[in-house]
Amino acid sequence: MSERGKEPRARSRCPISRTLELVGDRWTLVILRDLFIGKKRYGEFLDSPERITTNILANRLDLIERAGLATRRAYQHRPARYEYELTEKGRDMFPVLYEMSRWANKHYPETFTPPDSFTKAGMKASGARAKRA
Amino acid sequence: MSERGKEPRARSRCPISRTLELVGDRWTLVILRDLFIGKKRYGEFLDSPERITTNILANRLDLIERAGLATRRAYQHRPARYEYELTEKGRDMFPVLYEMSRWANKHYPETFTPPDSFTKAGMKASGARAKRA
DNA sequence: ACTTGTTACTTGCAATATACAAGTATCAGA
DNA sequence: TCTGATACTTGTATATTGCAAGTAACAAGT
Numbered sequence: 064m065s066e067r068g069k070e071p072r073a074r075s076r077c078p079i080s081r082t083l084e085l086v087g088d089r090w091t092l093v094i095l096r097d098l099f100i101g102k103k104r105y106g107e108f109l110d111s112p113e114r115i116t117t118n119i120l121a122n123r124l125d126l127i128e129r130a131g132l133a134t135r136r137a138y139q140h141r142p143a144r145y146e147y148e149l150t151e152k153g154r155d156m157f158p159v160l161y162e163m164s165r166w167a168n169k170h171y172p173e174t175f176t177p178p179d180s181f182t183k184a185g186m187k188a189s190g191a192r193a194k195r196a
Numbered sequence: 197m198s199e200r201g202k203e204p205r206a207r208s209r210c211p212i213s214r215t216l217e218l219v220g221d222r223w224t225l226v227i228l229r230d231l232f233i234g235k236k237r238y239g240e241f242l243d244s245p246e247r248i249t250t251n252i253l254a255n256r257l258d259l260i261e262r263a264g265l266a267t268r269r270a271y272q273h274r275p276a277r278y279e280y281e282l283t284e285k286g287r288d289m290f291p292v293l294y295e296m297s298r299w300a301n302k303h304y305p306e307t308f309t310p311p312d313s314f315t316k317a318g319m320k321a322s323g324a325r326a327k328r329a
Numbered sequence: 330a331c332t333t334g335t336t337a338c339t340t341g342c343a344a345t346a347t348a349c350a351a352g353t354a355t356c357a358g359a
Numbered sequence: 360t361c362t363g364a365t366a367c368t369t370g371t372a373t374a375t376t377g378c379a380a381g382t383a384a385c386a387a388g389t
Contacts, residue, residue: 075245078300078307079229079293089220089376096212105337112208116377121338142384144336152303159299160212162291167211170285174211222347238366249348254367275355277365 085130086156090115090123092163095149095156098133099185103146132156149188157189218263219289223248223256225296228282228289231266232318236279265289282321290322 074080086092093115097108108120115123124147127133132153138146161182167174207213219225226248230241241253248256257280260266265286271279294315300307 073306074247076306076308077226077229077245078297078304078310080226080246081300081304081307082296083222083225087220087222087225089216092216092220093210093213096210106335109337112210113213114207116379117338118340118378119376122375142336155299155302158295159292162295163215164211166288166292167214169288171211171214173206173209174214175209177211239364242366249350250367251349251369252347255346275357275365 082159090119091127092156092160094120094123094127095132095153096160096181098147098149098153099157099160099188100181101184103148105145127153154185154188154190157185161185215292223252224260225289225293227253227256227260228265228286229293229314231280231282231286232290232293232321233314234317236281238278260286287318287321287323290318294318 073084086095093111093113094108097111102108102111105120105124108115108124109117124133124135128135128147130152131150133147133149135145135147137143164177168176206217219228226244226246227241230244235241235244238253238257241248241257242250257266257268261268261280263285264283266280266282268278268280270276297310301309
């Protein structure tokens with residue numbers, strides 16, 4: 064990947080629109096979810112039940128890194144192997160995931176309730192930043 | 197529009213994935229945002245600064261209605277004119293929009309802070325449902 | 330040495346979605 | 360009759376997605 068090039072200017076200054084320009088697709092936030100669960104490696108993301116394809120995964124990992132939501136670092140050289148880790152900016156996305164989760168749990172009974180490990184990990188990761196009201 | 201046909205089965209039972217299958221695109225949630233602001237009509241959605249195109253708007257309004265996020269009703273016949281209105285299911289999406297807004301406000305200083313009218317309207321619309329823990 | 334397996338991708342191609350421009354139908358009002 | 364408004368639909372080019380296959384660099388087994 065790694066097609067450089069200026070990112071197109073934002074459609075507007077609306078914060079919702081701005082967020083959607085970054086993560087408004089079917090896959091980016093499921094990778095973020097996996098990172099919150101503690102997954103770090105390419106193969107782990109591939110194993111998720113949604114079955115992301117390899118080209119999309121590679122593309123999204125690149126976008127996620129370039130957007131500063133996660134960092135990539137080699138945990139091994141020769142052959143190079145990488146791990147991805149959420150940044151604070153990425154961790155700050157937890158409340159969005161949390162509210163999506165609550166919404167679906169309310170309106171789609173076939174969805175499962177996230178395990179405490181997710182909720183607690185996310186709460187801790189995003190810290191008091193997740194609080195409000 | 198109005199291509200019927202069964203909706204494809206969900207990728208997984210994960211509530212986050214399920215939500216993204218519905219609203220995981222660049223436009224659906226900006227239309228929801230407009231509905232929260234109080235916009236009701238086709239032309240009002242078109243006027244938003246993001247400049248949605250007419251075919252996408254028509255498609256999304258159809259999807260939004262079919263998903264039960266809003267209802268469509270004719271406010272006038274001959275010629276038929278319609279207004280869209282959030283359902284409870286749609287109003288329940290407010291916390292997601294709110295958290296997206298907060299996230300972008302924190303990480304993208306060029307985004308504006310939503311007016312109180314948005315926040316209050318949303319809080320009221322989603323009511324105590326948005327509360328908890 | 331050769332084969333198999335693992336990891337992290339890339340490449341090719343068809344299908345679908347999006348953007349952009351233009352057109353349509355139905356009416357109201359001048 | 361002409362202009363304008365509203366709510367779309369249609370056509371076409373481009374971009375994104377999904378699916379299958381291939382690649383590179385090694386490790387371990389036979």
